Amino acid sequence: MTELKNDRFLRALARQPVDRTPVWMMRQAGRYLPEYRATREKAGDFLSLCRNTPLACEVTLQPLERFPLDAAILFSDILTIPDALGLGLYFETGEGPKFKNTIRSAADVDALPNIKADVDLDYVMNAVSTIRSALNGSVPLIGFSGSPWTLATYMVEGGSSKDFREAKKLAYGQPDVMHRLLDHLADAVIDYLNSQIKAGAQVVQIFDTWGGILSGWAYEAFSLQYMRKIVNGLIREADGRHVPVILFTKNGGQWLESMADTGADAVGLDWTTDIGDARARVGDRVALQGNLDPTMLYAPKERIREEVGDILRRYGSGPGHIFNLGHGITPEVDPEHAKAFIEAVVELSPEYHR
């Protein structure tokens, strides 16, 4: 294997000393970049871009050419698994993801096929191996999946939702059916992430976008339990290196301790949680990733820099922090403001690692 030239991200995930805080951005390959929009134009639509190996590789690398980022993340969608399960993913302009079919009953769950990621999601594995090769050891490659609960909400609702009433109707009214769905999805996610690791992913992140809409007990029962199962089912070593897992539950700030106890290497924080408080709560158990409010990127550059400084100060000295946004970067952000954010991390963080 090619030697890894920049292992700052992996070292921070292992809470080992680094020269500065590593940084990457959720959705860093995205619409805020004009070069992304140009490539997407060539591909046709978003899903065609995900399925086009050379173009998916191209957009993955674009932000790395602009900014001194410490990780690349596979260009794909969190909903590839439900799509492979036959639900028919599509996107309507300005409306977010939708499914042609929904899962609302025991019969619907029982009819779901068993998929093999290598075969049924081969386009994702092709993208992973192509990107890994193209990176040529410059930075580590992150693979990812949606969490079972998050996938289930979209599958039951048929898309996103304001109050997720259909998903909750199933979870509260027929918990056995919801658990069968979640278990099926957890197995699929394990296979999917392990295939990504075999194809070259060096870190994996589980995106639990909708765990935060649950009560504490329901988060444990319907979301965290299945993420724990995934963490336990993953390949944890590849190429002689540990493969770290990052758990990210949006609006999960109340449950950091139990997230840290899953065996994950890192917990992702959205911007609502104070990262200093979070560090005090999880102690040495995990690294922390986050947590600039993505909307802060609309502020003047000096204000962005000031906020980066505040977050670094709140986390404090020593390793274990990966700087990121608290959620994905939004399409209207000026790339120069993203640059100001990343440069602020590069310039202001070394003093916390002396």
Added chain:
Amino acid sequence: MTELKNDRFLRALARQPVDRTPVWMMRQAGRYLPEYRATREKAGDFLSLCRNTPLACEVTLQPLERFPLDAAILFSDILTIPDALGLGLYFETGEGPKFKNTIRSAADVDALPNIKADVDLDYVMNAVSTIRSALNGSVPLIGFSGSPWTLATYMVEGGSSKDFREAKKLAYGQPDVMHRLLDHLADAVIDYLNSQIKAGAQVVQIFDTWGGILSGWAYEAFSLQYMRKIVNGLIREADGRHVPVILFTKNGGQWLESMADTGADAVGLDWTTDIGDARARVGDRVALQGNLDPTMLYAPKERIREEVGDILRRYGSGPGHIFNLGHGITPEVDPEHAKAFIEAVVELSPEYHR
């Protein structure tokens, strides 16, 4: 004044012993009730209903005729103040509230008029006094307002928003302008709630629907600070009774301690926070109001009852709990399920008050 026949709610707010846990529901006068829909039809639209004193009174009382509720809440909207400030509130079907004008600059803020609630929102005061009279001491009447931050988000965005980027652009980029707006709104809310108290409101609640989209420091700076100012500016005694204040920040579970330190009598919890943990965190400082997931009302009645039992058990014995939903009841709920919820509180809670 008419003697208050049921003071269970006021006693619980004062953390005094009660025979059972009091219960009411946010948005209890609402579209889930067929009789509400019939009255609204007569009024025309939602805003006409708010402005029609006899009909606003009628819908306020409707849920009390059906269910053994321990409080009535003024039928109105959280956005009456911005409307009175000249922003032109209107509702588009299925789209939520909108404003014809927005506030985006220092000049916009400086041009806002000073309003007097007695004059400019006289229809609200007429509703309060009429409802108070009509209640005839059966249960206490709750008045309310949106929090300054919540009002500001709608005023800056011109409606609701997914990421509140315009409000945050102003808050992060021109904090002095945002603070001037918030201060103006805090003064207006103080006058508005004091007028409601003078007109007959016996409890007031501040709805901070959008405080939870902020980082911890920003919640303190842009939302909590102004709610604290309001608490300090309110009339706290009327008719020889203390007038309790309830603070409710949706997604505010990470900041309960600082909410409890504002001088408010109670903190409202959405459903994401475990009420037992919340009680341990705030101790004897405040009463707690909440916190059934409103979506639980779509579950079978036995499941609703079980969940009520769980929440009572988590809160534990002794006073200081007001049962409520964690957010407003939604239009599609079967009133029989709302009834099952309220009856479960009535039947299961006495054992925690022996």
